[in-house]
Amino acid sequence: MDKPRLGFAHLCNISFGFFGIQIGFALQNSNMSRVFQTLGSSIDDLPALWVAAPLTGLIVQPIIGHLSDRTWNRLGRRRPYFLTGAVLSAMALFLMPLAPSVAAPLIFAATLLWLLDASLNISMEPFRAFVGDMLGTDQHAAGYAVQTAFIGAGAVVGSIFPFVLEHLGVANVAPTGSLPATVRWSFWVGGVALLAAVLWTVLTTKEYSPEELAAFDGEARPDTVQPLRALAAKGYASSFLWVVAGLAVALSVDALGLQKEIYLLGGLLALYGLLSAVAISMAKQGRAANMLSSIVGDFSGMPPVMKRLAVVQFFSWSALFIMWINTTPVVTQYVFGSTDPSSAAYNAGANWVNVLFTVYNGVAAVAALALLPWMSRRFGPVTTHSACLVLGAAGYAIFFFVRDAQALLVAEIGIGIAWASILAMPYAILASSLPQAKLGIYMGLFNVFIVIPQLLVATVMGSIMLAFFPGEPVWTMLFAAASWLVAATAMLRVRAALPGGAACV
Structure with missing residues (x-):
């Protein structure tokens, strides 16, 4: 039995919550560097303050993916996570403008960024799997295109808030150490919009029950035993190498005079080695019913198409994170001629960044519905x-x-x-190539390759810039351009892993 085809209105209801989630991400991406600099952070310290965001995603996404595959209650399978994440995200957005009034404003703002990103990820990750749950394979491309359109539209709204408010007469300049009223009201209105949009999806959609999913063609329960058997058969050599790599990275900080954020990278490598060793030990003991072994087993046993797309994601999101951190410093310094967050020129430049982000998100919303479907049919997704x-x-x-x-x-x-x-093609390919009943965990693991490059940028880019281009953030844009060229080349390798070679999705 096939899943019923859904009309355009139903496709919109499925993904409308992402409109609100992306308002939250847009407010975060286009304003947090401005917030940090206003609270006294230097350009060199920005990557370290942004570390909280990708780190929480690295932890949260696989866990939420694993849990949502196994959840079923009155709200459904994925919707409980939509709602929980939305409530927490709205709370973080409401509190962020209060950072200047607390005793340690930078620490408070960084902590709220951690809460905001974690909460947005709790909502976002199940939305990716939700499209695969609700739609048949023949509608995956359309479903992710509509989702991308809502992502673009939400980002437009979130990015343009300060610019619009300024033109409505709201003050865009504040005393040193204070956030302008345009930023404060943007966060508050954005929190309301985020919660309302997610509630729309929760209230207008009804998920298929586990029994209904099992009845659909291709929805048979995936093999959960084989990945654990493969994990149990592994030795501990790879775990040991991860730990050694982490220690080597940590020791290189003093030896090479690197930034202290590199310690975090080394710690994460070593931690993964230790966790993988624990997971292997549990699998060898036959303790199959545990989340750690399941996640590590699925991670080590990723399908070939997912592995190749992971390389593309790595370089794609490296460039995006560079852009989100550095566009404000680049535009304010090189185009508007100011590095003083309390100056009118700096704040005019920061507002122009919101306009720039609005444009690229608006283009994305239009391209998702008008350009990408035609290109995919004509040339194939790769x-x-x-x-x-x-x-x-x-x-x-x-x-x-x-x-x-x-x-x-x-x-x-x-x-x-x-x-x-980036928001449509890889997910459409994955949703049509992976076991549907494990979409949550696979999407969560796939998003790890969104998070890892962000962590690398946050920890390594500062050292690179300080060593070779101190005080010259414009060079980060060349790094971003090179990263996307590498991703474009790596994408060509995905074709061989698709069913039928260059098959369209």
């Missing part, structure tokens, strides 16, 4: 995604060479097309 990444790389390169605010809008067109493809 070539489509590779070409879009090349366009995005060209957009980043413009930031390095151009010093005109209006001209930067052209760069955002290429970036927006690439962003739309």
